[in-house]
Amino acid sequence: MSSKPKFYITTAIAYPNGVPHMGHAYEAIATDCIARFKRLDGYDVRFLTGTDEHGIKMLQTAQKAGLTPRELLDRNVPRFQAMVEAFGLSIDDFIRTTEERHKKSCQAIWEKMAANGDIYKSTYAGWYSVRDEAYYAEDETQLNADGVRLGPQGTPVEWVEEDSYFFRLSAYQQKLLDHYAANPDFIAPDARRNEVVSFVSGGLQDLSISRTTFDWGIPVPGDPKHIMYVWVDALTNYITALGYPDTQGELFAKYWPADVHVIGKDITRFHAVYWPAFLWSAGLAAPQRVFGHGFLFNRGEKMSKSVGNVVDPFDLVKAYGVDAVRYFFLREVSFGQDGSYSHDAIVTRMNADLANDLGNLAQRSLSMISKNLDGVVPEPGPLSPEDEAILAAADDMLAKAREAMDVQAIHHYLAAVWAVVADANRYFAAAAPWALRKTDPERMKTVLWTTAEVIRQVAILAQPVMPESASRMLDLLVLPAEERDFSRLGGAHRLAGGIVIPPPVGIFPRYVEPEGEAGPSA
RNA sequence: GGCAGUGUAGCUCAGUUGGUGAGAGCGCCGGAUUCAUAACCCGGAGGUCGGCGGUUCAAAUCCGCCCGCUGCUACCA
Numbered sequence: 001m002s003s004k005p006k007f008y009i010t011t012a013i014a015y016p017n018g019v020p021h022m023g024h025a026y027e028a029i030a031t032d033c034i035a036r037f038k039r040l041d042g043y044d045v046r047f048l049t050g051t052d053e054h055g056i057k058m059l060q061t062a063q064k065a066g067l068t069p070r071e072l073l074d075r076n077v078p079r080f081q082a083m084v085e086a087f088g089l090s091i092d093d094f095i096r097t098t099e100e101r102h103k104k105s106c107q108a109i110w111e112k113m114a115a116n117g118d119i120y121k122s123t124y125a126g127w128y129s130v131r132d133e134a135y136y137a138e139d140e141t142q143l144n145a146d147g148v149r150l151g152p153q154g155t156p157v158e159w160v161e162e163d164s165y166f167f168r169l170s171a172y173q174q175k176l177l178d179h180y181a182a183n184p185d186f187i188a189p190d191a192r193r194n195e196v197v198s199f200v201s202g203g204l205q206d207l208s209i210s211r212t213t214f215d216w217g218i219p220v221p222g223d224p225k226h227i228m229y230v231w232v233d234a235l236t237n238y239i240t241a242l243g244y245p246d247t248q249g250e251l252f253a254k255y256w257p258a259d260v261h262v263i264g265k266d267i268t269r270f271h272a273v274y275w276p277a278f279l280w281s282a283g284l285a286a287p288q289r290v291f292g293h294g295f296l297f298n299r300g301e302k303m304s305k306s307v308g309n310v311v312d313p314f315d316l317v318k319a320y321g322v323d324a325v326r327y328f329f330l331r332e333v334s335f336g337q338d339g340s341y342s343h344d345a346i347v348t349r350m351n352a353d354l355a356n357d358l359g360n361l362a363q364r365s366l367s368m369i370s371k372n373l374d375g376v377v378p379e380p381g382p383l384s385p386e387d388e389a390i391l392a393a394a395d396d397m398l399a400k401a402r403e404a405m406d407v408q409a410i411h412h413y414l415a416a417v418w419a420v421v422a423d424a425n426r427y428f429a430a431a432a433p434w435a436l437r438k439t440d441p442e443r444m445k446t447v448l449w450t451t452a453e454v455i456r457q458v459a460i461l462a463q464p465v466m467p468e469s470a471s472r473m474l475d476l477l478v479l480p481a482e483e484r485d486f487s488r489l490g491g492a493h494r495l496a497g498g499i500v501i502p503p504p505v506g507i508f509p510r511y512v513e514p515e516g517e518a519g520p521s522a
Numbered sequence: 523g524g525c526a527g528u529g530u531a532g533c534u535c536a537g538u539u540g541g542u543g544a545g546a547g548c549g550c551c552g553g554a555u556u557c558a559u560a561a562c563c564c565g566g567a568g569g570u571c572g573g574c575g576g577u578u579c580a581a582a583u584c585c586g587c588c589c590g591c592u593g594c595u596a597c598c599a
Contacts, residue, residue: 169597195526273596368557
């Protein structure tokens with residue numbers, strides 16, 4: 001048994017009635033960065049993602065394409081799984097809601113909620129479109145000139161009442177409000193929490209949680225004419241993946257409740273209201289935190305097929321490289337707020353932060369060790385106040401990074417690290433080791449060692465964002481694999497002198513515009 | 523309509539509980555340098571801190587009003 005503290009983190013499961021877009025990739029990258037950070041910081045991490053494969057829309061999309069839902073899944077889900085590879089996502093499990101384990105899990109939580117008296121049968125009434133096989137809210141419909149009420153797809157709707165099971169959500173209003181008050185960090189960022197609190201304060205109605213008008217879903221136990229509707233099915237994935245209903249099993253016992261559900265801000269309510277209520281009803285604990293991230297805009301415009309600015313995330317990786325794409329989105333966008341991206345913005349970040357600042361710093365300092373010291377990392381002499389200052393700044397990064405990551409402020413963590421990179425460039429220029437080569441070679445050695453030590457710590461801390469590039473940078477320092485976690489940060493494990501390092505190779509090349517192209521997002 | 527946010531240099535944004543001359547990155551102009559990925563380093567230009575009116579010895583930072591933008595206001599997710 002590990003004595004490490006556990007950390008369970010999830011993305012929302014993606015709805016694969018289409019192919020992945022940058023929003024899916026963004027959520028996954030951010031969650032992966034947090035997962036990797038926690039692993040390096042000594043946590044026993046479990047990181048889950050997956051696909052939400054049931055529901056009316058899957059059915060409709062499949063029908064339009066002349067496919068069965070299963071065939072549609074076979075076509076689309078591999079694209080989401082490929083995204084895991086393409087973006088270097090360090091997941092421990094990929095859940096699909098059509099799996100047998102999920103059916104068992106959903107039926108189990110249903111029975112628990114029913115046993116607790118929170119599920120009852122009644123009728124669900126609303127404007128129903130036979131052609132769309134979907135219900136619409138009153139304000140989504142309108143009367144045409146002939147007095148016929150139409151749904152948003154322009155199809156006629158009729159008032160229908162069908163049998164449905166309901167979840168007694170109304171019974172949980174006060175408990176939810178109390179929970180929000182007692183756990184101010186339960187919903188983040190603050191704007192999202194305010195919205196949820198406001199919503200719940202306004203009163204909660206019971207929730208219709210089954211349908212009989214289509215069958216692409218998980219059957220309700222004991223009443224197979226009904227399938228579970230949307231959220232009972234979708235949210236339960238987070239515990240299915242831990243082996244639910246086996247709450248005594250190793251996974252569930254260790255990892256539940258989840259530490260963070262990373263989700264898009266649009267589904268905050270379902271995670272912050274329905275989900276805890278379902279869990280409590282089933283006798284389980286609520287997750288520690290629900291974090292609603294923002295949306296991405298392509299050059300300030302919402303991505304849409306009609307505007308023609310939908311960017312294939314795989315194309316971005318091809319154009320800029322996976323690490324540059326990861327870095328860009330996590331550094332440029334304040335995590336939790338909406339963000340914007342463009343070819344120019346990505347190139348600017350790549351060149352300024354990665355090539356010019358970090359890449360060039362490593363290249364210029366390590367190449368001096370290579371050329372002037374036969375590649376032998378020097379032992380430092382007496383440290384000057386300038387050396388002490390830059391080392392102190394480097395030693396201080398971990399505390400700042402942790403403080404930021406405790407609240408999922410990924411951009412703050414990266415800003416703190418890159419502030420030290422900027423400091424290190426100033427330090428290096430001021431110390432001018434190339435001039436010391438002739439005037440004071442011993443002092444030059446100390447400057448080069450100090451710089452290499454800062455690079456060591458920066459590269460270790462860069463691993464969660466850019467796993468590939470950061471490890472190649474650590475390879476340049478010949479740092480053993482077991483010396484690359486955060487326990488090696490700070491002053492207790494300085495870079496050892498005397499080892500031979502290879503001539504440096506560029507880790508972060510400048511982005512040069514290909515002939516005749518302006519990039520995939522332009 | 524109600525509730526909640528937000529409006530700071532060309533662009534993207536920091537600015538704790540009101541108090542040394544309002545900051546960063548990118549962009550722009552100039553300088554220095556050549557160890558380095560034409561990179562790094564130094565300096566500079568540029569802002570009525572949305573508008574008006576208050577509180578205060580003192581407000582980007584508090585209060586009121588106005589203008590603009592955004593989100594939420596349940597069963598599409």
